[in-house]
Amino acid sequence: MISLTEIAFILGTTLMYAAPLMYTALGGVMSENSGVINIGLEGMMTIGAFTGATVGYFTGNPWLAFLAAGVSGGLLALLHAVASITFGADQVVSGIAMNFLGGGLSLFLSRIFFDGATLTRPINLDDKMPRPFNGIFERNSVLDLVLNQYATVYIAFLMVLLIWFVLYKTRLGLRIRSVGEHPKAADTLGINVHRLRYFSVVCSGILSGFGGAAMSIAVVSNFRPTLISGQGFIALAAMIFGKWKPQGAMWACLLFGGAQGFIIYFGGTGVNISNQLLSMIPYVITLLVLMGFVGKSNGPKANGEPYMKQDLNL
């Protein structure tokens, strides 16, 4: 039988792995609620992970590293915004370009800052994200295993609350959603569609950058080429899974994090279940859920449609 300590271990791992996904999925929620598809989350997360690890290594300050990661993700998102909002680009194509650029830039800069290596030098263990509940509970007790998490985990949950509040309880949120549902109507009411979309897309990049840093300065202590590989896409799936809502995305991320927790748990126990097959589970679940539960038109109505007030002055 599985013991209480083991359950606590799985829960703890779940939280740790869910946090980076949550930031990034919230990024997706922001962008797509304003009507801009962001398939470039992966690239934004990657550059955030790289920037976080690099700034963390050189300054030794995890908070500065975390913020810098957000800025780098936001800057990449700004490019996506320029293309998809101002120039009416195909948003999926632009997002794919972001993934090339985010990954390429990260490795390019890593080689420049770290003598030709694509692996950044590890930050000091003391310079990793702090763990607010470290030493408060008895070591390896149930509470310790579950709650002794990096600060990034707790901030992720606060962000869910914050984004939910902004989207559903403020005028700004109402406007963002109206721009995502019916930009023309919003425009008629005097809402600046372009400005709101810029804001949302840049926020989405900042959040994805945080997500990358939550990986590179908390879960591990450096950046390497395979660190993010695919988590941005999982976050994208989590957003859709969670029906474009912050709280839904949170639950989906917890599910994916949980799958990760089980993989690590079973890997440690030597139970004869293939890690490879276990790793497939989140993706299979997503497909099944999409088949059964999410109907055809659940996303914001104008998601993916460029909105041009008038043709460019040519």
Place this chain on the structure above:
Amino acid sequence: MKNKQIFLTIFSVLLGLVVGGIALAVSGYNPLEAYGIMIEGVFSRPRYISWTFIRSVPIILTGLSVAFAFRTGLFNIGAEGQYIVGAATAALAGYFLELPAGIHAVVVIIIAMVAAGVWGGIAGLLKSKFGVHEVISTIMLNWIALYLNNYIVFWDKFRRPQSEASQKILETAQISILGGLRTSGNEFIRGIFSTPVNLGIAFAVLAALFVWYTLNKTTLGYELRAVGYNRDASEYGGINVNRSIVISMVISGALAGLGGATQVLGVTKEISVLAAMEGNGFDGIAVALLGNTTPLGSVLAGLLFGGLKYGGPKIQPALGAPSEVIDIMIGSIVFFTAMPNFIKVIAHKLKKKRGEAE
């Protein structure tokens, strides 16, 4: 109209080169020198040219796969996974089947294409039956394919002991050409054929012809394209839209699978554990977009990116410049092709300036 498209494409490539050059210059390397090394690294020796072709084949095929789907109104992000399934199936069939030389290779390729076609077809089915957007389902299928590949590699009967790779395929399944010349007494000939030259490029050209013919000369192609243009109108016109979506994704998947199969049968002869995506499918998206989703365009764009991917890394040992500048260039090229409006604005401004000067 057509000329305009070609202009936009060339301009995107040029802008991509400029961005790459700026990245190099800012980090203290001479971009002209770097581009010189890349060009030399592709053209200066016959061996290099044949390597460029070898490198281009998989991304030409994934490019054709994405382009085909595009033409029928589908965005196949799943060429990556379909490529992996094609490669893994080819490795399995190349090792476990025992057939005479020649026939073996043909059978392996057919099986691999069918498997990858089914993989693509799943996404088609999910879209037509359940309304699951293919962009999302194919991303999921990519990851399932990756872990499936690793599962297959680690299978006791197939894994090469003490390694992260599978057994090599049997010689009967290989598609190398002029294998005998590689051990020729003549040093020059041996040099040229020291690369794993194989039939892949011929398959890529045949696949391009197939795509062109199917889309432009057959009723099926007409129907598939009609669905791509306007789903509702096609339905009204009596075309079975759901069936078209599935067929389209099956063909698209089979093309990407052919890419994986030729790579295994011609170059790697094995499959190995994948820690992350190799990017053949994503490169294919770039190739298809740059090639304006036409077969000829995909072949040319595939050769360009193949050259960049083969010649690019040579700046690393020569100058110490990061070879990842290639990804930045490809990303920029895709970025600029995504927004023709941007290029139109620039071109317009340039024209205006010239007008004022006159």
